[in-house]
Amino acid sequence: MKVIPFKVPVTQAESVTVNEDILPFFYGHVHRHKEMQLTLILKGEGTLIVGNYTQAFKPGDMYIIGANQPHIFRSDDSYYREVAVDNVHAIHIFIEHENTLQFLSNLPEMEFIKKLMDNTLPGLQVPDEYLAHASRMFLKVNRVSGFKRLITFIKLVRYLTEEVKHYKSLSTGHDNMPFSGPEDNRMNQIYEYTIQHYSENITLERIAAVVHITPHAFCKYFKKHTRKTYKHFLNEVRINEACKKIINGDFDCISSIAYATGFNSPINFNKVFKKMTDKSPSEYIKEYKHNWDNAVRMLKEPA
Incomplete structure (x- = not known):
């Protein structure tokens, strides 16, 4: 299926971009972007496709999707039949991989950033037993801005890499096959x-x-x-x-x-x-x- 290059709307004032989607349905095209993405689903159900992997998603789920990884959160067909302005609600955190994450990972105190970069390329789902604490930190990243947002994001990453165990991998174990024409x-x-x-x-x-x-x-x-x-x-x-x-x-x-x-x-x-x-x-x-x-x-x- 066609993979659309997607441009994340970023601001020059912040290293960590947060988008909050309250929409009739989720973005309906398989796409990829250069930023790593963390997503918390607050409302809405459907099918998540990451590369060649598929599974159902639901409210409360949290995902980490690697940079340039083709993906789509496809809303159920019922969302297209019964359209409402607030059918779905999700928060997405984007952070640029090649520069921002790479820069942070070079700092001795930020070794856990490199661990995140290395382990999240195929995509991961946060296990249920860690969702309560991780989601509170996630929501705080959305509420603050500027330097506070960067620091809060770093704290979230540290928790996800040092405390969370037994992630579910969103991978078939094979490289993605690009399609064209x-x-x-x-x-x-x-x-x-x-x-x-x-x-x-x-x-x-x-x-x-x-x-x-x-x-x-x-x-x-x-x-x-x-x-x-x-x-x-x-x-x-x-x-x-x-x-x-x-x-x-x-x-x-x-x-x-x-x-x-x-x-x-x-x-x-x-x-x-x-x-x-x-x-x-x-x-x-x-x-x-x-x-x-x-x-x-x-x-x-x-x-």
Whole structure:
């Protein structure tokens, strides 16, 4: 899919740029920029794509995305159908990688900055148990400005690098494959068709016909450009959608989620869900309810 070069609106007066988005839906294009990005989701659900990796996102999540890493926070389709000015709310911190971070990392006292630069290139998600404290610091960066913002940001980075353990990596383990020209359109067609029809029986013959090639050629083409099989990608999309249904409370029972997301049986759904998330659907529901209660309580607390 096409990756758009994105220009972060920066000010010459500050090294750390903060954008607060209160919008009908998140920016709807895969893009990249030279700045490292930290994002805190306060409102809104959808699918996060970072390079070749996809997963559902929800309120309370915090992500670190490396410089020049293609990504998109794609809002659920419902946000486009039911438009409101404040459907989504997120805060993004941007800091220039080559100059500002590099300069700070050269200071002996700032060795942890280099650790952040080295470890965040593929993208990371902050684990749930650290979100309360990290989010309070994050919100404070948004409230202050000038030198206070830089110092507060440095304190946040120090916490993220020295205190937070066991990050979730947003990486497939492979380098990203850049697309250009006709490949932009072809991969975008595959992606969009899958998003629109994931609940249906998408055979190889059916998806290959979307881009007018044979099933055998399609398998080779998709694996070459994504480093994964189409079946694996389709299962990722389906499990992401299942997670979003759980997040939104849009289900009657686990079996209803299975059939609504394109699985032919609850047994197969449970197997794939466990493989993708390391949790059973029932464990995920229980954990989400617990984390949601904590996130709401944390966001109401003064920073």
